[in-house]
Amino acid sequence: MSSLDIxxxxxxxxxxxxxxxxxxxxxxxxxxxIIKLLNFAHGDLYMCGAFVGFLFLSxxxxxxxxxxxxxxxxxxxxxxxxxLLGVLIQRVAYRPMxxxxxxxxxxxxxxxxxxxxxxxxxxxxxxxxxxxxxxxFEGLEMGNVFITYTxxxxxxxxxxxxxxxxxxxxxxxxxxxxRAIAIDQDACRLMGINVNRVIALTFFxxxxxxxAAGVMAxxxxxxxxxxxGFVIGLKAFTAAVIGGIGSIRGAMLGGxxxxxxxxxxxxxxxxGSEWKDVFSFGILILLLVFKPTGLLGKTEIExx
Amino acid sequence: xSETILEIQDVETYYGKIHALRGISFSVQAGEIVTLLGANxxxxxTTLRTISGLNRAARGSITFMGQDITRMPxxxxxxxxxxxxxxxxxVFKGMTIKENLELGxxxxxxxxxxxxxxxxxxxxxxxxxxRRQRDAALLSGGEQQMLAMGRALMADTKVLLLDEPSxxxxxxxxxxIMKIIKRLNAEGVTxxxxxxxxxxxxxxxxxxYVLETGSIVVKGEAEQLRKDESIVKAYLGE
Numbered sequence: 001m002s003s004l005d006i007x008x009x010x011x012x013x014x015x016x017x018x019x020x021x022x023x024x025x026x027x028x029x030x031x032x033x034i035i036k037l038l039n040f041a042h043g044d045l046y047m048c049g050a051f052v053g054f055l056f057l058s059x060x061x062x063x064x065x066x067x068x069x070x071x072x073x074x075x076x077x078x079x080x081x082x083x084l085l086g087v088l089i090q091r092v093a094y095r096p097m098x099x100x101x102x103x104x105x106x107x108x109x110x111x112x113x114x115x116x117x118x119x120x121x122x123x124x125x126x127x128x129x130x131x132x133x134x135x136x137f138e139g140l141e142m143g144n145v146f147i148t149y150t151x152x153x154x155x156x157x158x159x160x161x162x163x164x165x166x167x168x169x170x171x172x173x174x175x176x177x178x179r180a181i182a183i184d185q186d187a188c189r190l191m192g193i194n195v196n197r198v199i200a201l202t203f204f205x206x207x208x209x210x211x212a213a214g215v216m217a218x219x220x221x222x223x224x225x226x227x228x229g230f231v232i233g234l235k236a237f238t239a240a241v242i243g244g245i246g247s248i249r250g251a252m253l254g255g256x257x258x259x260x261x262x263x264x265x266x267x268x269x270x271x272g273s274e275w276k277d278v279f280s281f282g283i284l285i286l287l288l289v290f291k292p293t294g295l296l297g298k299t300e301i302e303x304x
Numbered sequence: 305x306s307e308t309i310l311e312i313q314d315v316e317t318y319y320g321k322i323h324a325l326r327g328i329s330f331s332v333q334a335g336e337i338v339t340l341l342g343a344n345x346x347x348x349x350t351t352l353r354t355i356s357g358l359n360r361a362a363r364g365s366i367t368f369m370g371q372d373i374t375r376m377p378x379x380x381x382x383x384x385x386x387x388x389x390x391x392x393x394x395v396f397k398g399m400t401i402k403e404n405l406e407l408g409x410x411x412x413x414x415x416x417x418x419x420x421x422x423x424x425x426x427x428x429x430x431x432x433x434x435r436r437q438r439d440a441a442l443l444s445g446g447e448q449q450m451l452a453m454g455r456a457l458m459a460d461t462k463v464l465l466l467d468e469p470s471x472x473x474x475x476x477x478x479x480x481i482m483k484i485i486k487r488l489n490a491e492g493v494t495x496x497x498x499x500x501x502x503x504x505x506x507x508x509x510x511x512x513y514v515l516e517t518g519s520i521v522v523k524g525e526a527e528q529l530r531k532d533e534s535i536v537k538a539y540l541g542e
Contacts, residue, residue, distance in 0.1 A: 173410060180396045180407055186358055187394040192382030192411035192459065 005144040010263040012147045016220065018259020019158035023213035024236035025243070025251040026165065027086075027206025033182040033246040034202045035098065040109040041089065043233020044116035045082050045207045049214025050224040051120055053078035054131055066134040068153065075157075075215040079208040086207025087200050095196070113233075120226040128225045131218035154216050161212060162252055165205065169248055178202055182246065231277065238284040244297020253295060258283070309334040309494050310355070310386070310463055315364035317347075317354045324350040326518040327364065332463065337485070337495045339505040339526065342515035342539065348498040349391050351515070352465045355496075356388035357381045369462070383411045385462035389469065391498075393452040397441035401432055404440050404451055408458030418458070425454040428484065446477035453484065463494045470501050478504065506530040514539045 024046050031039045056074035057066065064070035093112050097105040139148035169175040177193045178201070185195055217232075218224045239258045243250025258280060265271060265279040287294065310332040317325040325347050332338045340348045353359040355366055357378035366374045368386050382388075396404050405425060409418045426433035429450045435443065440451060449469055456464055466485065470478040478501070486508055489495050499505035506512055506526045514522040514535070522535055529535055 173406065176399070176403055176407055177410060179399060183396045183398055184394055187390065187396065188407075189358060189378035190356060190382060190388050190390060190394075191407045191455070192379045193407070194377070194379045 002144070006267060008142070008145045010267060011260070012145070012151065014260035014263030015155055015256065016151050016259070017262060018256035019155050020213050020217055020220075020232065020255075021235055021239045021258050022252045022255025023158055023161065023209045023216075024232055025239035025255045026162070026248065027210045028236050029240040029243070029245055029247060029251040030178075030202050030206045032240070033248075034178065034199055035094070036102070037094065037105055037109060038237070039206075040106070040233065041112035041116055042206070042210055043229035043231075043236065044113050044120075045086055045229070046210040046214040046217070046232055046236075047120060047224075047226060047229030048085060048116060049078050049082045049211030050131070050218040050228065051124070051129070051214075051226075052081045052211065053215030054129060054218055054224060057131075057133075066132065068135070071133060071135075071215070071219060072157075075212055078215050079211045082211030082214070083204040083208035086203040086210075089207075090200060090203040095199075117226050117229065124226055126226060128223045131222055131224050133219055133222075135219070150219065154220060157216065158213075161209060165209070166248070168205075174198065174201060235280055238280055241284060241287055241292075241294055244294030247294070247296040250294055250296035257295075306333040306335055308332070309369060310496070311367040312351075312355065313365050313367075315351075315354060315361045315366060317350055317359050318362050319350070319359070324359075324518055325354065325361075328515070328518070328520050329364075330513050330520060330523065332494060332496055333510075334494050335489070335492065336510045337489050337497060337508060338511045338513070339497045339499055339502075339509040340513050340515060341499060341502045341505065344500075345517075346515040347518040348515055349467055350518075352388055352390075352467050352496070352498055356386065356465060358388075358390075379411070382459060385460050386465070387456040387459050387461045387463070388465040389452045389456045389467060391467040391471070393445075393448045395440040395443070395448050395451050395455070397439065399440060400437050401440055401443070401451060402436040404455050405432075405436075405458050408455035411459065421458050425457055428457075428487070429454050446473050446481070449473065449477075449481055450484075453481075453488075457488070457493075461493050463496065464488065465496045465498075467498045468500060469497070470499065470504065482508065502536070503530070 024042065028039060028042050031037055053074045056077045057070055060070050060073055064073055089112055093108050094105060097108050135150045137148055139146055169179060177188065177198050181188050181195060181198055188195055217228070235258060239254035240251050241254070242257055243254025261283065262276045262280055265276055266273040308331045312331065313329050314327045315325055316327050328351065340351060342348050350359060354361050357376055361374055365372060368384060373381050396407065405422055406418065409421060412418055431447055432451060432454055440448065443451060453469070469481050473481065482504060485495060485497065497505055497509065506529055509526040512524065512526045512529045513520050516539065522529070522539060
């Protein structure tokens, strides 16, 4: 393979990885923007999304098959379920803690994360589940670069979800209300905005995106596990910080940037793919030290 | 006789342990301009925040257009047409002027009507029209006050609560804000105005109340309050 081929191959790999990161980072950043909570349970919603999608796929596969029709259908169902799960968590666990000191709600989020991951562990006996689909390994071959149709569909689906979100945030009244609440909650109340309802909607959308990413990851990697949300939760946090936490565009950009950095990072001499986590979290540490506001974040000095 | 549109009865409000309002009662007639005066910390802003539902009244009742709104959440009170422009303007910095105005009509579900009201606001504040695509953070203090008032008028405003609209503004800007308040009143909006600048407020209000440490100590026709030197001296500075 020529170095140009390697470049394009890693570009493709990085884009796929980056789309997953971006989808999960969006929920992270939206929730942080609106109630200033680092929702540590967010990665577990991604994991739950994979399992719920898996469950729905096995239910609808008789009717719709295990190809794209069945997969997309179970992805939508999984998004709805995980969206509602996110709203439920917000209502039961976070809303009573909103007026408590900041640290309390952070600890609550850690607890929710453990409940979700241990809950799924108990239900699955901690086993890996094979996420079987009928998708083939056909794809586009350009020289030595090979991209499967599955990869293309996944990246396009992620892009469509992000475009829809972007349209919603910038063009609809509820989307504008969401941005306004991140700026000034009391002023929003005086506009006639039901703040609690918009917060619930934010949790719904953020969680649904994580659910979608979970199903996509199941399809892409072919197996799912109760612990799969842990590392991606941290990666999504890194991506959100890279982009500037609280910024929607930042999360998309940060996710893609992190995916690409990891993909290209594996090409550095003597640095194999087993080092990619070190690479990511090294970047996180450097950013937190030198540019904590990220690429698109606003300057805001505030202690967690 | 005009009808009472807003009635506050024996309202008490606490900020934590601070007894901010100690049982105040007053009423506003439809079509009037009523002003609440008093020194810093007298409870003027708290009164407005209690009426609009941002703060809870511990005791007493607030009636708006014949309906008890004491325990209503702020967004339902706004939907009824009782609009509060808070102290410090609180425009959404980081969003455009147009978006700020749109949010003012959040409870409205009709884009044609929204555009009509925005045209009305732009006609009243031409400077906002010129800068409609710009970030609200880039406006001057006076322009932000205009935006805050314009945003309030995007709702179906029956009563407008204004908290220190002239604060920190240049004298000419204060005058144009006051002129706009008069115009809004002439268009049928009832106004409850909180002001430090007692002289200016009493000049065009119908009725005035003076607050001191959470209680109403003086009330009367604005004309009379303005002429009564002892009141002006005791409570309104000079």
